[in-house]
Amino acid sequence: MKSVLRSAEPMFIIGIALIAINVLLAFLAPWISAYDPIASNSEAALQGPTGAHWLGTDMYGRDVLSRTLNGGRYALLVTFLATTIAVAIGALLGCLVAFLNNWVDDVVMRVVDAILSVPTILALLVVVAVFGSGMWVIVLAVVVVYTPAVTRVVRGAARSVSSLDYVTAAKARGERAGPIVVREILPNVLDVVLVEYAMRASWVVLLISSLSFLGFGANPPAPDWGLMVAENRTALTVVPLATLGPIVALATFVIGLHLTADGLGKKLGVDRAMTGVQ
């Protein structure tokens, strides 16, 4: 890892730094924010930046900086959980069907096609409308809509690996599909999987924030980036920072993920143009 960082491009390092700062601030938010993010104070409503409130306050007099710091916690947690599960399942499934290369492959890939044909945000809205907006509901819904995309990308990479001689050698030894996938194929598509993780995470965090923005994610008065944008956009001309704060936070995180994905791709030799979909 050390050598990776030393020879890395500056863009890659900036990407990693942006992610690290966002995650760190979200993690430390309860200890470093000056105000309770949900405590309203009608005296101090709609203030510009002051010494007491660095980014001003919103229409309920809540401190924008404290809310922005805390606002990433929900989105980042859901993103981490959903992306990890989706990439883990997708990577294993992709390697497995690529290795089997028989009717299972056909069936799985047709199901994947079917799911991919449904617009992501619509599918999520339906799920939330039916099952409510609990965190695990959203995590599972995101996993269901994103696993197919991961499966397809990883399968593409794994197909070329599974025709190599060391996989044939494992078959000739009589190894079962499980050990072959885990020992022989997966380690050799790990580069694709890592890049896929970074890319998917950026999609997921935007999706979660969109849901909150539409009122289907985090519930008021909880601090959340998407929700904050929705709440404060009516006061955009009065306290622009209340909208800009969460937007900047979200944007830096997404940009960080993209830079990291690009950097990883170049570093590990993964060409998104060759393996990516969507």
Next chain:
Amino acid sequence: MSIDASVSGPVQAPAPAGAAVSVENLSISYAAGDALVPVVQEVSFSIAAGQTFGLVGESGSGKSTVARTLLAQLRAGSKVMGGTVKVGAQEVFSLPAPRLRALRGGTVALVAQNAGQALTPSMRIGGQVHEALTSHGMAASRAQVLQALDQVRLPNVKDMARRYPHELSGGQQQRVSIAMAIVARPDVLVLDEPTTALDVVTQAAVLRLIKDLCQELQTATLIVSHDLGVVSGMADDVAVMRTGRILENQPTAALFTSPENEYTRELLRDVPKLRTRSAPAATAVPSEDEGPEDEAATSEVLVECKDVTISYNPGGPPAVDSVNLQIHRGETLAIVGESGSGKSTLAWTLAGLRGATSGTLRVEGGSAGRAGGDLGKPVANRSRELRRMVQLIFQNADTSLNPRRTVSAAIRRPLRLFGTVPRSQEKARVEELLTEVGLPASFGKRLPSQLSGGQRQRVGIARALAAGPDLIIADEITTALDVSVQADILELLAGLQRTHGLSTLFISHDLAVVADVADRVVVMKNGRMVEVGPVEAVLAGPNHPYSASLLASVIEPGDLDLPSALSEEQTWMDDPDGGWEEPGDGHRIRKWKDA
């Protein structure tokens, strides 16, 4: 420009005035990080019009890098550190871009190794030849295109011109790329491993064609090859390269009869030879061939194949067509044939990677009281003992080892899987196996990328040995290796076979290698066995016409000419009545009729 004035002397040949190509003191380095790695150092040679100059060397010797400089082509990151490359009177690296384009293909033409990749897949053959003409400002009529195709002796040129590259065989593709190279009447022809991807029979035919054309058109030709035989048959002068330097530069006959350099002598010694003729080379090369062979081979049958037929798709012709053969305990049985002859399919079926369509394959009880079994079943339906008994070594050691796993993990896996030794002894056993294949025990910690090609192949052998097999299937295991490494690997395998009493099924297209290692040989063509017998008997003849053409196509170092034009077309057909001729001593030849 006299044609036969090839009085090139020792290493630093002064360029004769008016040579078509002269390379002087050429040095090229490759930038790796901050360091400059020299890949070519002070190389000098010249080629007169009508002459052929050969560059031989192992992979990484810089021979291809030198060849490509005639087209002023360098790999990205490479730099000319000094010296000149002149074609005619022009220094190629100082040419402006438009003149350079005229030089490439116009004055100097290249025939690359893999014609299948050198041709544009979406363009018809005729169109590509047409383009080769027009892009050098030559008028191109349809008649000229057809004439060019006719010149490389392609059959039925009108039809050929309409086809796409994938509709041609490998030999035909290479002919098309030769036609494209010579159609603009270049002064210099660069052949970079022109026949490495071809079968022996096709190779002989294509080389014959190139040689005749070069003489006819009086081109100066540079041929680069790792194959000493090819260079020997083609070139007037030969230079041997190693680590970027020319070690020796002599007229061909002199080089092969009295090599001056120790490395050249080693190379010549390591090349397996089919015809151990009393060539003058033999006097220079101390004859220290392998000692008297232990007659480990017995008549006890280990594997018996009866009427084995393997089809890929039910309707089509079978890849392997009713093959009957036996592998005796302790012997090396070689299967020889061109690509598509079904030899690898048969091997893979024995290894259980594919089921047989019909017929039986049986392995008899193993050494340590093991039960025999049916090898017609794919590996998933075989017992653990049965899987242990048959082990595979792959052609390409680069892809047969998982790049993310250490050497010791690769060897340990079969130990664990087959329970060959208790877990506590695995580590010791891995080290033992590494030592046995001639690698230091400390190599266990390395990843495959930290090994050379030959070392990787040794690991592949150790992995096969780890299972404790009775039969080893070696599928073209030396094809990807340099001659000297190949000799070491074959020696290792022969030694292990003796000490472990193994039987080996040796798949190869190289008759010389087969003659070296095998006890008996099977010749396959179109999925059928056409000849089987002890190596000496098959080499001595009489032969099936296909085996005869294989034998005739072999070009050995020291052969100063090529086999006369052989037909690539099949001139025989199986006797419809079937049956075999048996000249005796287990030598059997399928009956045939002239087609």
